[in-house]
Amino acid sequence: MASFTLHGIPVSKGIAIGRAHLLAPAALDVKHYLIPDDQVEAEVLRLKNAIATVHQELQTIRSELPKEAPPELGAFIDVHALILSDPMLAEVPLNIIRHRYYNAEWALVTQIDGLSAQFDEIEDPYLRERKADIQQVGDRVLKVLTGSAINLPPAEGGDGATASIIVVAHDISPADMLQFRDGAFGGFVTDLGGQNSHTAIVARSLDIPAAVGMNNASALVKQDDVLIIDGDAGVTIVNPSPLVLAQYRARQERMLRDRKKLGRLKKTPAITQDGTEITLLANIELPTDSAPALEAGANGVGLFRSEFLFMGRAGHLEKFPTEDEQFDSYCQTVVSMKGRPVTIRTLDVGADKPLDEDEQTALNPALGLRAIRYCLSEPQMFLTQLRAILRASAFGPIKLLIPMMAHAFEVDQTLALIEQAKEQLRQRKQKFDEDIEVGAMIEIPAAALALPIFIKRLDFLSIGTNDLIQYTLAIDRVDHEVAHLYDPLHPAVLFLLSSVIAMGRKAGIPVAVCGEMAGDVKWTRLLLGMGLLEFSMHPSQLLSVKQEILNSDLTLLEPQVKKVLKATEPSVIEAAMAQLRTLNAEPEIKATAARRR
Structure with a gap:
């Protein structure tokens, strides 16, 4: 059988080895x-x-x-x-x-x-x-x-290399995954899907190796083919050679040992070798995500995506959840975090359908009425959400995060609506945190370049690297034809990131990063060297990032990061980054840091 490799989107780390079981839609x-x-x-x-x-x-x-x-x-x-x-x-x-x-x-x-x-x-x-x-x-x-069955057969395979079943499907639902849990379900490969699909979220939660977005995997892979899923790279190897199979088995065993070691870091403070304390926060989509966030040792929630509460309602976003429904979810989250701060992002969706269904001109919703623009155009809906969040703030520390800010008047209008919501609650005699902190997502280049507008008016900033990179480079990262242009190391992106972090620190205003860069260990040292002190990520990424922080020394990183920021040629940036990743603290520095702790 010929061996070949399929490339997709990595959504859950780890390695799975087993035989293919095809699920036809x-x-x-x-x-x-x-x-x-x-x-x-x-x-x-x-x-x-x-x-x-x-x-x-x-x-x-x-x-x-x-x-x-x-x-x-x-x-x-x-x-x-x-x-x-x-x-x-x-x-x-x-x-x-x-x-x-x-x-x-x-x-x-x-x-x-x-x-x-x-x-x-x-x-x-x-x-x-x-x-x-x-x-x-x-x-x-x-x-x-x-009358189609969706049950998996029992795992078989006498060679010892195929003890697990790898599901190959056009798509797979979380419910299907639960039905497979009693079998030898080792991982899955799908044609569809992306980083934010529910299936991807569940895969990360269960630590199931997976690769999605492979387009035609279900057509190319045959029943009972031997598969290797490299979840870190989003790669699937079909019918590997004995040598490749042995190499991946060794990697699999090594990763299992490393995961056990990471588990010991849950209660260890995230302090660099030079004694700098770093705050590690969790990104969550659901109120019940608080449990895995706490289990991973998160210092709080850096991003609660409130869009989940608005989904699946009559197939449209026009039917909004009530104030009490929202309050219950926000309150459940803040109480379950046991005193740790919860940052709730207000609704980040948009009216992104043409007004006239017969209109032939394609609108660009990325540049249209979305996020805070949409909320300001629907003030009653926005006030309902603000009141719900404010009410929940009486039960624990909450921060309000406003997405897609670009203009001073947007900040002013938002602050006015927050004050209006507060006054409505005062009239009802309902308790809330009068001093609730309000911050802005910095995800538009204009916001990063005009940062004093936000520093003057707000309490904190959170950089959404996903959109900031997308808008800076004018590419849609989920468009396969241009996704290769999505580059966190582009000089313009590096300049915006470093300037926002530096200006925020100079003004004494907290700055966090809550995009994918925060949870990817490839960028941990780069962000530390820029001066970032708050990282927010999926709970499953937290311990790996913490380990990188514990092995980093800012006195060594900062000069090297300056070299990265000064460079403009891709080859020079990559070389500087390679050196950054190999920097290690001197033994005497480690000893001094250990004595401090």
Whole structure:
């Protein structure tokens, strides 16, 4: 069997070795035919029964979750149950059967395709990938309609190298992953997906090696092929040679040993070799993410993406959660963090569909009405969220983070609305933190270049490196045709990052980084050398970053980072970065730092 390599998007670190098990999407088996008039209601009933069966399946999976299961899993099952109950899936396909006479499978696929097209127009990558949840729920119903099984076979393989099963699929849902947990499920490879998909989030939570976004892996890989998933690189090796297999087995064993060592750092303070204390925070999407954040030793939450509360509501963002619903979620989060600060980012989505559906000109939602611009255009919705966050601040330390700031008047209008929300709560005699801190996401180059506007008005800053890089280089990093241009080491990006950190420190205003750079150990020393003292990342990345911090000495890093920042040629920057990664503190410095601690 010929060996070949597939390249995708890394979403969960680790190495998995096993045999391929292909899961075909149910939509591929859908037949299209018209129903006779006298059988329409029977076809409607068939779809209703399939939906009811999936509801029961999800309830069973939810009830059988083990106590030690990450809290995200239950929440994602709940989201799928909500989507399944939504009229956009529970009722519209029934009307398609009644009015167009489509068979049940065809009607369901038609509606899913229509909803998917709407999500493709959303700019925010986290929300855009929610399309996958709708498709996964639809695929589950289709499997019931077509009688397709989704259970894994028992793992086999006498050579000792294939003890695990590697699922290869067009896409895979968190619910499917839970059903596989009792088998020898070693990892998964999918054609679809990205960093922010629910499947990716669950994979990281469960430490399941995975590679997604491989386009045509499910077509190229054959049943029972031997696979190696290199989760760190997002690479899958199909039918590796004995030498490559042996090399990866050795790497796998070494990684398992290293993970055990990392676990010992949970209670160790993040202090550099020269005695500088670094704050490590967690990025979370759900209130129940607090548990893994605490387990990883996070000093608090640096980014709570509140968009999750607005998802899966009648298929549209127009139906907003109530103030009490939001308050309950924010309060649950802040209480569970046991006194550690929680930074809540206000709604970061946008009105990114054309006003006229027949309009042929494609709008650019990245530059349109989104994030704080959208919130200021919907003041009642924004006030509802602000009141909910303020009310939760009575139960623990909360910081308000405003996304996509660029203008002074946006800051002023936001602060005025926060004051209005406070006054409304005073009139209700509801408690809140009168001195709640308010900060801005620095993710637009204009904001980074006009930083005094924000330093003068706000309490803290948080750099969103994902968007800052994207806007600085004018590329969409999820567009495969230009994704290779996404470069954190571009001189313009380095200049903006370093200047924001330096100006913030000079003004005495805290600066954090909450984008992907914060959780990638490749950039830890670079950010430390720029003067960054607060990192916010996914909980699963925290211990690796902490280890890098413990092995770093700012007195050595800072001069080398200056060389990186002065360089403009890519080759010179890479050479300076390579030297930065090899810097080690002298033994006597380590001893001095140890005595300080």
